[in-house]
Amino acid sequence: MVDEAPEQEAPETEAGTPDLARLMRELEDARKRSEDFLTRLQYLQAEVENTRKRAERDVDQAVQRANEGLIARLLPVLDDLDAAVASTKGKAGKGLALLRENFVKALKEFGLEEIPAAGIPFDPFVHEGIQQVNDETLPDNIVKDVVRKGYTFQKKVLRPAQVVVAKNERHESKGEQDA
Numbered sequence: 001m002v003d004e005a006p007e008q009e010a011p012e013t014e015a016g017t018p019d020l021a022r023l024m025r026e027l028e029d030a031r032k033r034s035e036d037f038l039t040r041l042q043y044l045q046a047e048v049e050n051t052r053k054r055a056e057r058d059v060d061q062a063v064q065r066a067n068e069g070l071i072a073r074l075l076p077v078l079d080d081l082d083a084a085v086a087s088t089k090g091k092a093g094k095g096l097a098l099l100r101e102n103f104v105k106a107l108k109e110f111g112l113e114e115i116p117a118a119g120i121p122f123d124p125f126v127h128e129g130i131q132q133v134n135d136e137t138l139p140d141n142i143v144k145d146v147v148r149k150g151y152t153f154q155k156k157v158l159r160p161a162q163v164v165v166a167k168n169e170r171h172e173s174k175g176e177q178d179a
Contacts, residue, residue: 068153071112075151075159078103082149115150117143117161126150128160138166 081100088096104112115126122129122141127150135144143163150161 064154067110068156068158071107071110071151071153072158074107078107079148111154112158113152115152115157115161117146117150117163119143122163122165126152126157126160127163127165129165130162131164132167133164134169135166136168138168140166140168142166 078100081096081103085093085096085100117127120143122143127143130147133144138144142165143161144166145164146161147164148159148162151158
């Protein structure tokens with residue numbers, strides 16, 4: 001009987017070797033599938049994150065365009081308030097000036113800024129020259145008067161300032177004589 005036990009163990013060991021190879025192949029296949037699933041999951045996570053960022057950017061841009069459109073529609077109201085303040089005297093004028101100041105303050109909180117114009121060099125990117133006049137007291141291409149104020153919104157020109165630009169003919173004729 002002692003001889004029978006080793007004979008029975010030997011067939012199990014021989015039969016166990018093919019099972020071990022099969023299990024190793026299955027383990028390797030499972031590892032490859034797991035790595036493939038992990039790669040797919042990482043790709044999908046990156047895609048979801050990119051989609052989320054793109055959606056946030058699209059929403060921000062839509063809000064920006066809506067605010068820009070609203071403020072552009074309010075600029076004529078601001079122009080009317082400026083005209084009313086300029087033409088009204090006394091307590092009514094002070095009240096209108098206070099109303100205008102509050103209105104401008106609210107618009108500035110959203111990013112509206114007035115474009116500087118009077119007394120500075122003409123800049124075609126922010127000024128719209130509607131007239132050029134001879135003025136020997138000012139150098140060439142200096143904004144003499146502002147016809148309509150211009151504004152930027154979030155650092156973008158919303159409406160250029162309409163300006164009158166000085167032209168110094170005396171300065172020009174002197175330059176022509178030197179030539």
